[in-house]
Amino acid sequence: MASHKDLTPLLSPKTIAVIGASEKFGAGSLVIENLRTLGFEGTIVPVNPGYTDVLGLPCYPSLADIPARIAIDSVAVVLGSGRILPMMEQAARRGVRGAWAFASGFAETGGAGVVLQKELTAFCETHQIRFCGPNCVGYVNLHDKVGTFSAPVSPTLKKGNIGVIAQSGSVVLAIANSNRRIGFSTIVSSGNEAVLDTVDYMEHFLDDPHTQVIAAFLEGIRRVDAFKDCCVRAAAIGKPVIVVKVGRSEMARKTVASHTGALAGSDEMNDAFFKKYGVIRVDDLDQLLETAALFSQLKDRLPHGNQVGMVTVSGGEIGLVGDLSKAFSFGYPPLSERAEKKLKEKLPAYTTIANPLDAWGSGDLKETYPACLDVLAGEDAIDLIAISQDSPPGMSDKQIDQYADVARAAVRCARGEKPVVVFSHVSGGLDQTIKGILDDGGVPFLQGTRESLGAIENLFTYAEHRRRLKKTLSGDGISPANLEALKADLQMKEGVLGYDDCRFLVGAYGIQVPEGKMADSEDEAAAVALKIGYPVVMKGQSPQIPHKTEAGLVRVGIENETVLRKTYAEMVRNIAAYDPEAELEGILVQRMIPTDSVETIIGIVDDATFGPGVVLGLGGILVELLKDATLRLPPVSRHDARMMIADLKGRQILDGFRGKPASDQEALMTAIVQIGQLATDFSGVITSLDINPLMVLPAGQGVVAADILIEMSPMAHPKTQQ
Numbered sequence: 001m002a003s004h005k006d007l008t009p010l011l012s013p014k015t016i017a018v019i020g021a022s023e024k025f026g027a028g029s030l031v032i033e034n035l036r037t038l039g040f041e042g043t044i045v046p047v048n049p050g051y052t053d054v055l056g057l058p059c060y061p062s063l064a065d066i067p068a069r070i071a072i073d074s075v076a077v078v079l080g081s082g083r084i085l086p087m088m089e090q091a092a093r094r095g096v097r098g099a100w101a102f103a104s105g106f107a108e109t110g111g112a113g114v115v116l117q118k119e120l121t122a123f124c125e126t127h128q129i130r131f132c133g134p135n136c137v138g139y140v141n142l143h144d145k146v147g148t149f150s151a152p153v154s155p156t157l158k159k160g161n162i163g164v165i166a167q168s169g170s171v172v173l174a175i176a177n178s179n180r181r182i183g184f185s186t187i188v189s190s191g192n193e194a195v196l197d198t199v200d201y202m203e204h205f206l207d208d209p210h211t212q213v214i215a216a217f218l219e220g221i222r223r224v225d226a227f228k229d230c231c232v233r234a235a236a237i238g239k240p241v242i243v244v245k246v247g248r249s250e251m252a253r254k255t256v257a258s259h260t261g262a263l264a265g266s267d268e269m270n271d272a273f274f275k276k277y278g279v280i281r282v283d284d285l286d287q288l289l290e291t292a293a294l295f296s297q298l299k300d301r302l303p304h305g306n307q308v309g310m311v312t313v314s315g316g317e318i319g320l321v322g323d324l325s326k327a328f329s330f331g332y333p334p335l336s337e338r339a340e341k342k343l344k345e346k347l348p349a350y351t352t353i354a355n356p357l358d359a360w361g362s363g364d365l366k367e368t369y370p371a372c373l374d375v376l377a378g379e380d381a382i383d384l385i386a387i388s389q390d391s392p393p394g395m396s397d398k399q400i401d402q403y404a405d406v407a408r409a410a411v412r413c414a415r416g417e418k419p420v421v422v423f424s425h426v427s428g429g430l431d432q433t434i435k436g437i438l439d440d441g442g443v444p445f446l447q448g449t450r451e452s453l454g455a456i457e458n459l460f461t462y463a464e465h466r467r468r469l470k471k472t473l474s475g476d477g478i479s480p481a482n483l484e485a486l487k488a489d490l491q492m493k494e495g496v497l498g499y500d501d502c503r504f505l506v507g508a509y510g511i512q513v514p515e516g517k518m519a520d521s522e523d524e525a526a527a528v529a530l531k532i533g534y535p536v537v538m539k540g541q542s543p544q545i546p547h548k549t550e551a552g553l554v555r556v557g558i559e560n561e562t563v564l565r566k567t568y569a570e571m572v573r574n575i576a577a578y579d580p581e582a583e584l585e586g587i588l589v590q591r592m593i594p595t596d597s598v599e600t601i602i603g604i605v606d607d608a609t610f611g612p613g614v615v616l617g618l619g620g621i622l623v624e625l626l627k628d629a630t631l632r633l634p635p636v637s638r639h640d641a642r643m644m645i646a647d648l649k650g651r652q653i654l655d656g657f658r659g660k661p662a663s664d665q666e667a668l669m670t671a672i673v674q675i676g677q678l679a680t681d682f683s684g685v686i687t688s689l690d691i692n693p694l695m696v697l698p699a700g701q702g703v704v705a706a707d708i709l710i711e712m713s714p715m716a717h718p719k720t721q722q
Helices: 027-038 081-093 112-126 169-176 198-207 224-237 259-263 266-276 285-298 315-325 337-346 365-377 397-414 432-440 449-468 480-490 499-508 522-532 561-578 620-626 638-647 651-655 665-681
Strands: 015-019 043-047 074-077 098-101 130-132 138-141 146-149 158-166 183-189 213-218 241-245 280-282 308-312 384-388 420-424 445-447 516-519 536-541 554-558 586-591 598-607 611-618 629-632 686-696 703-705 708-712
Touching: 015 027, 015 146, 027 043, 027 138, 027 146, 074 081, 081 098, 081 112, 112 130, 158 169, 158 198, 158 285, 169 183, 169 285, 183 198, 198 213, 198 224, 213 285, 224 241, 241 266, 241 285, 266 280, 266 598, 266 611, 266 629, 280 285, 280 449, 285 445, 285 449, 308 315, 308 365, 315 449, 337 365, 365 384, 365 397, 384 397, 384 449, 397 420, 397 432, 420 449, 432 445, 445 449, 480 499, 499 708, 516 522, 516 536, 522 536, 522 561, 522 586, 536 561, 554 561, 561 586, 598 665, 611 620, 611 638, 611 665, 629 638, 638 651, 638 665, 665 686, 665 703
Parallel strands: 015 043, 015 074, 074 098, 098 130, 158 183, 158 213, 213 241, 241 280, 308 384, 384 420, 420 445
Antiparallel strands: 138 146, 138 183, 516 586, 536 554, 536 586, 598 611, 598 686, 611 629, 686 703, 686 708
């Protein structure tokens, strides 16, 4: 049996008391009118001492006055914030287990509102009242024909398999009134989430047989671990989760002593979280609706790859599709010779045979479309077939007949092995005859070129996650005994780790460090250089100066002892000039790394909400300027590592550029996986790790950590734990 909250009293009640019911236009009347619009088959009980009946229903002065024979499952409270808690007290005495409140004036106002909400939370949790809100427009359950909703419910709202959760009431209204004619199971406005939060509704949707797709609008995630568990379970049972998460521009990350901390803002952590757990993130409500519409019909017919075969009736539209497709990862494979031959037999000689295909031909869509679709369906290189066809309301009967032939051809094609999608290039509706043909045939219809292509991309992304769900590989790490010993040793350290500790830790995870040694004098530095051989690199080491370049503490390409001694003296002066209080740990002398390597950065950041994240970027000392970086949550599989490299805008430099050899990307992937394992092993112990640069040598030669910065978490130190 599920251990989470049973939301039946709230979302599927048989009897609802409307406290604050009224004949006047407003929430007090709309709740009742909406229940009638939905076709609610249960009992509605108005409560208001100012009425004897409301909208033809007997009205009672209070909950206590309702006859005991009427068992109340849920209450809809349309009163002010100061009267919500007293109503909950009355509800508890009647054994009510579901409640919704429209009122604002709680935690969103601060001060006394925060206190009031805490009291409401404590009371409802003590009495196990499933409370929706406050400060929300309510919910609509279309399968059970019930809802407590403070705005008019459109009679065209369609029953289906998409469950919606939004922390914003206006977003719920926008979705409910979109007239998109996609089907919803339940739409919930969660509001302030004083008692029930997004996770509670997600858990309900995961158990609900009527809900097969979950769409959410998130302003924040309150219970990250529980949310993660929901996402993992959703992926396992095949219920896609699609979210709009606002806050992409927020710069809320705390300042840390590493470049990776500056790169990985809180929103990057959100992205990494969603990618890891198979959540599809979209940017706006149009993308949310189009992606949900596609998933609602194709989630059980996922494509095997990400190659599209497209048919349209316009060369101009092909150009538009080509331009917009640059933003996505899927492709349009060339047609086989067999396919080209068949199409030449069906289409006029002036037709350009290519993918995407302009199938206008002679204008006889009834003949050309089925022929073109049959050919694309037989192409092994194609995983999904997309049909571009606008069919707006208001067409003539002749146009409807012509486009109906296209719709029927799409339905016939969809009976084969490949999923089929029809889309229009503009939003604004679909002729109902065409819509009926496509709906009956299980073919999704999408609106808007960019939104439709984005939804197709999201379907490919979800399908790939499902395929790889059972193939996640983590790094080898180190033995449990060695890990505990190393962790115990590092927990005794504070602040920024010294060079030897850094070298030892990353070395334990198989990452090579250049041969070298710390020197305390010019003579010792010269001896180290003589031993390892010129040219060398010199780096001034101080715990108080984590970034050496700005302080003049890095010098490369030192060819002889004279330059070495001069550099040593300069670095000692530079440390004193940059920070008179800085402690000189020594001057590190290292073997020079070959110049045909590529500078990358790899590191760990620690987020207060999501925990550790692994960052990969290009640019070395220019990394913050270029901002070419990507992030994942550990553990990181080899596939994740490969995708991180693919995310980089400048990734082609790793393939070999302007005469440089191709870099060892296999070794880079291994390093990413191992740093992911380190992040998992030392979660809560390390605040940040920054290997900058991690030099990627030519193929087959590995990677080298040229410079390492590790900052310890103060919470891990024994002093903090006392």
